[in-house]
Amino acid sequence: MAKKKTNITVILPIHELVGESNITLFKNSIESVGKQTTKPDELLIVVPKGSEVEKFLTDFDFGTVKSLVRIVSNEGKTDFASQMNYGVSECKTEWFSILEFDDEYSDKWFANVVTYREAHDEIDIFMPIIVDVNAADNGFMGLTNEAVWANSFSDELGLLDNNALLSFQNFNIDGITMKKEIFEDFGGFKSNIKLTFIYEFLLRMTFKDAKVMVIPRFGYKHLNQREGSLFNNYKNEMDPVEANWWLSQAKKEYYFDNERDITYKAEEVN
């Protein structure tokens, strides 16, 4: 008997893959898809058209996940948000999940998504509790997304809502598994927003009443402070004034579905 389809596509955006350590991280990441006790339908890897990473992946041995892999390439902007938006447009299933090349799912993440999806058909977005580890030594740093399970944190235990999000920003979309339709209807990621595009995205989703639940399981391992990663670069290069400005912008922009022209001008802020 054919295995039941999960109707989930894993989208893994990647714009470059340089160095042995990064290649190892990438291997571990896609292996975490292969090790799922309930496998997604597809692993969609988004690469910049004509890039080195596209060439590298053409001959790459995907091992146990080979049958799941489809590589697509986008043109134009190759930042994470743009690649994700492109990946979702290429996604053929009703649900998709986000995987970063240096992160890993826990083995039962999609099994849990299927279980919770069946039990809670009102939910549009499932988030894992993320275990943050340090890139330097893989040491445990903390948890992310777990706060919604704290008593009285949000209106309903386990669900993220707009009010809660406005007072507590530390949520992450890594590993998130959501309905493609919601992503497209409510607008995708806004690549013009630096630093806080994830926060703006979640504010927008909850503002538009998407039902967001955190599955109370360690579903995803996130590598923090990796040299060269987007957020590590922000941390090292962005001054606090600009960081605050992007935070305030996120709180303004989430009312709008579509991306607007938005640029930080230090002289105006100061």
Place this chain on the structure above:
Amino acid sequence: MSEQTVAQKEQVEAIISKLDTKDFGLYFFTLDTKGNPTAGVATIYEHVKVLNDLGYRAYILHEKNDYKLHGDAEGMGLSDWLGAEYANLPHMSIESQQLNVGSQDFIVIPEIFSNIMDQIKQFPCKKVVLSQSYAYALELLPLGRRWTDYGFNDVITTSEKQAEYVKTLFPSLKTHISPVGIPEYFKPSDKPKIPVISIVAREQGQAAKIAQKCYLQNPLYKWVTFKELRGLPREQFAEELGKSCLAVWVDDVAGFGTFPLEAMECNTPVIGKMPNMIPEWMEEVDENNNGKIKNNGVWTNTLLNIPELIGTFMKVWLEDNLPTDLIEGMESTKGSYTTEKQREGIEKVWSTLVTDRKEEFNNALEQLSELETQSTK
């Protein structure tokens, strides 16, 4: 034959006839908790309900007239926490002075009320102790007195262990075992479990202390909610337990240990402190016939390490990595204490008690017949 003997014989025959036709009353003295749910009272009501279903005339007997069956502005009544079908069972109070017991009737008194046993020692009816919590057996009993001093020669209890213990105190008592039944509404939730820990502790304030220690020792899990189930209506209690990922149980003087069994029926693992009297469902024998503690829960002999055990449990639960032997142990215990088995137990116990009572009167009848024979000679 004297007229007195004839009258006595007729009286005894009438009693036997009433016992044969279930034409007698069974009066269960019960504390009026004024709407506060307690498992012990729920068990008494279950006895009364089952006995009425079986065609007996069983009553809940309260001391005062103002027993609280229905909720009001001040809080719940029995119908709110246990259910209307229990509130609708026959009730009676001593204060109403309607209680008129004869030799064919039975009065059942919980073990703690030895003062009541003393007050009714002259009653002609059959008197039975109901002992659910061995720890309360001596609570009000004057030094040197025994239940048998008040005419209580039979005790109904919930386990072999409690029966053995009671026998050590009152060796001449006849013991009857009627196991506890877990109602069907203790079942797994139809939704996946949530990171909420249900706690039941005998002592007020103990649950809060465990939660506080747990947060201090495991700050990583300070977002996990502790919920004390004390005082909830029974079905809501079951619902909360079914949703929880873990149950914590602390009850040193538990007689039977119903709460962990309720949790297991809900597929909710239990961390518990082993009570002074190890419950029968917590023990098993190994291949060499040596007793050992069963893996149907996480059992510890000290309160001190419960917060640490909770931390360890939460880690493996969040990792989807619960030990298989724990799950298998729970599965092997589930279904051992059903309401059907409880019903069978109650039926058997009362059949024995009524038969024994009849036997007493049959013996009396024989003696009267002997007297009759002797007087004719």
